[in-house]
Amino acid sequence: MNDNLAEFLLDTPGRTLLDAAQALRDSRAEILTALTRLRKSATSEQASAAWEMTELRGRGQTKFGPDAAKMYFVREALEQASGAATAAYHARRLVAAGVSEVADLGGGIGGDALAFARAGLQVTVYERDPIRARFAKENIEISGFTDLVRVVAEDVTASQITAEAIWLDPARRRDSRRVSDPEEYSPPLSYLHTLTAKAIGVKLSPGVDHALAETFGAELEFLSEGGECREALLWKGNTQTGEKLRATVLTDEEVQTLAGAVDRPGSGTLRASGSVLYEPDPAVIRAHLVGTLAGQLGAGPMDFHIAYLLADSFQQTPFATGYTILEQLSYNPKRLQAALAARNAGRLIVKKRGFPLEPDAVRKLFKLRGTEELTLILARVGSGHQAFLCVPAR
Numbered sequence: 001m002n003d004n005l006a007e008f009l010l011d012t013p014g015r016t017l018l019d020a021a022q023a024l025r026d027s028r029a030e031i032l033t034a035l036t037r038l039r040k041s042a043t044s045e046q047a048s049a050a051w052e053m054t055e056l057r058g059r060g061q062t063k064f065g066p067d068a069a070k071m072y073f074v075r076e077a078l079e080q081a082s083g084a085a086t087a088a089y090h091a092r093r094l095v096a097a098g099v100s101e102v103a104d105l106g107g108g109i110g111g112d113a114l115a116f117a118r119a120g121l122q123v124t125v126y127e128r129d130p131i132r133a134r135f136a137k138e139n140i141e142i143s144g145f146t147d148l149v150r151v152v153a154e155d156v157t158a159s160q161i162t163a164e165a166i167w168l169d170p171a172r173r174r175d176s177r178r179v180s181d182p183e184e185y186s187p188p189l190s191y192l193h194t195l196t197a198k199a200i201g202v203k204l205s206p207g208v209d210h211a212l213a214e215t216f217g218a219e220l221e222f223l224s225e226g227g228e229c230r231e232a233l234l235w236k237g238n239t240q241t242g243e244k245l246r247a248t249v250l251t252d253e254e255v256q257t258l259a260g261a262v263d264r265p266g267s268g269t270l271r272a273s274g275s276v277l278y279e280p281d282p283a284v285i286r287a288h289l290v291g292t293l294a295g296q297l298g299a300g301p302m303d304f305h306i307a308y309l310l311a312d313s314f315q316q317t318p319f320a321t322g323y324t325i326l327e328q329l330s331y332n333p334k335r336l337q338a339a340l341a342a343r344n345a346g347r348l349i350v351k352k353r354g355f356p357l358e359p360d361a362v363r364k365l366f367k368l369r370g371t372e373e374l375t376l377i378l379a380r381v382g383s384g385h386q387a388f389l390c391v392p393a394r
Helices: 003-010 012-026 031-038 044-069 075-080 084-096 111-118 130-143 189-194 211-215 282-286 290-297 333-342 359-363
Strands: 101-105 122-126 149-152 165-168 199-204 219-225 228-237 245-250 255-259 276-280 300-303 306-311 320-330 345-353 372-381 384-392
Touching: 003 012, 003 044, 003 130, 012 031, 012 044, 031 044, 044 075, 044 084, 044 111, 044 130, 084 111, 084 165, 084 199, 084 219, 084 228, 084 245, 101 111, 111 122, 111 130, 111 149, 122 130, 130 149, 189 199, 211 219, 219 282, 228 282, 245 282, 255 290, 276 282, 276 290, 282 290, 290 300, 290 306, 300 372, 306 345, 306 372, 320 333, 320 372, 333 345, 333 384, 345 359
Parallel strands: 101 122, 101 165, 122 149, 165 199, 219 245, 345 372
Antiparallel strands: 199 228, 219 228, 245 255, 276 306, 276 320, 300 306, 320 384, 372 384
16 A cells, blocks of 8 residues: 555545445455456556455454444554454543543554544544554544544654653554564654653553563553453553553453462462363463462362363353363373264364364364264373363353
8 A cells, every 4th residue: 555545545536446346345246356347447556455445444343343344444554453342441541540631652543542532532643654644534534533533644753742641552563574572663662761641551462571561660461352362551650550460351241350460380289180171361371360360260270381270160250261071081082082972072172282283183083973062172281181071161
C-alpha cells in the first residue's frame, strides 16, 4: 500500500470500487475472476488494493465487529491492533486511574483510540506512518468520535508529549518480521524512561521478559481472551494496583484477575495421580502463577516442568479448564487403542505438553468407531510420558 493507493481508496471512486469488490467477495467469486472484473474500472494496483482491503475488513470483524465492514486497515496494523474486548479493558484501567485524557502513542489504525473514546476519554493519537494515520482518522470518523479523538501524523520521539495519561503501543515488527528485543521496537522500550504522566500503560508481546517490569518500576499483567494470551501490559503511576504480577482473563460476562508471586522453580508438591486434571489458562502460565493457582485449587503439578495440575476434586475457576480423569496410564498406543474402544470413543480431542508428537499425528494412530467424544491429554512426567483419558469436568 502506498500513499496514492490509500488516497484513492478513501476517495469516491475508490469507495465505489471497494463496494464492487465486497459484492464479488460476498458472491464467493474466484480471485482471478474478481480482479478481472475490477480491472474494468480501475488499474491493476487499485483492483488488488481494493480486493485486499475487503479481505482485511472480513478479518477485522473479529476485532471491531460490524464497523469493520467500512473501516480501513493495513495488514500489519490490523494484526497488532487490540481487539474490542482487550481495548475496552485498557480503557477501563485508564478511567479507573482518574484521568480524562490520553495520548495514544503509536496508535496504528485507531483500535485502542476507539475504545478510549467510547469510555469518554479525550484522545490524541500519534502515528508516524502517514497511511496508518490517515486510515485511523477515517476509522474515527466512521465510528462517530471526531469530537473526542484527534490524529497527529508525527513520530512520537520527535514530539513533546503532555497528557494526563499515556498509552504506548510500540511497533514490534521490522521489515515484516517480529522482533523480540525491546530495544528493536519502534520506539525502543527505553523511550518509556522519557515519559511522564499521571498514568501510563504499555502494550507488549506476551513473550516479554518478566524482568522488564522491575526495570521500569511497573506492574506486569498478562491478558487472556478466548483461551489465548493476547498481550502483556506494563502499568505505571495511577494505573498501578499494588499487585506486581497479574494474570487477567476476559470473558463476555466479566473480568477475572489472579495475582500473586512468581512461581519458584521446584516449588509445590508433585502429584502422581488425581481425579481431576487442570489445564491453566495461558495468561496464568505466562505470568508464572501456576503455583498460586494450584494453591487455590488444592492441586499439585504432575511435573515441575509441565503446566498441568492434578487434584482430588473439581472447583470451577476462570483460570483453568478442568477435566475429569476417566483413566490414567503410561503412554502406549496399543493400550490406548484398547481403552478408547472400551469407552466407545468416536471423536478424540488431543492436548499435549512435553510430548513429541503433534495432536493430528496422535489422532491418526487410533481407529475410532464409537460415538463418544473423549479428550486425550499427553504429558511428559519425569523421564516418561503419561496419558489421561478425560471428559470436561462439571
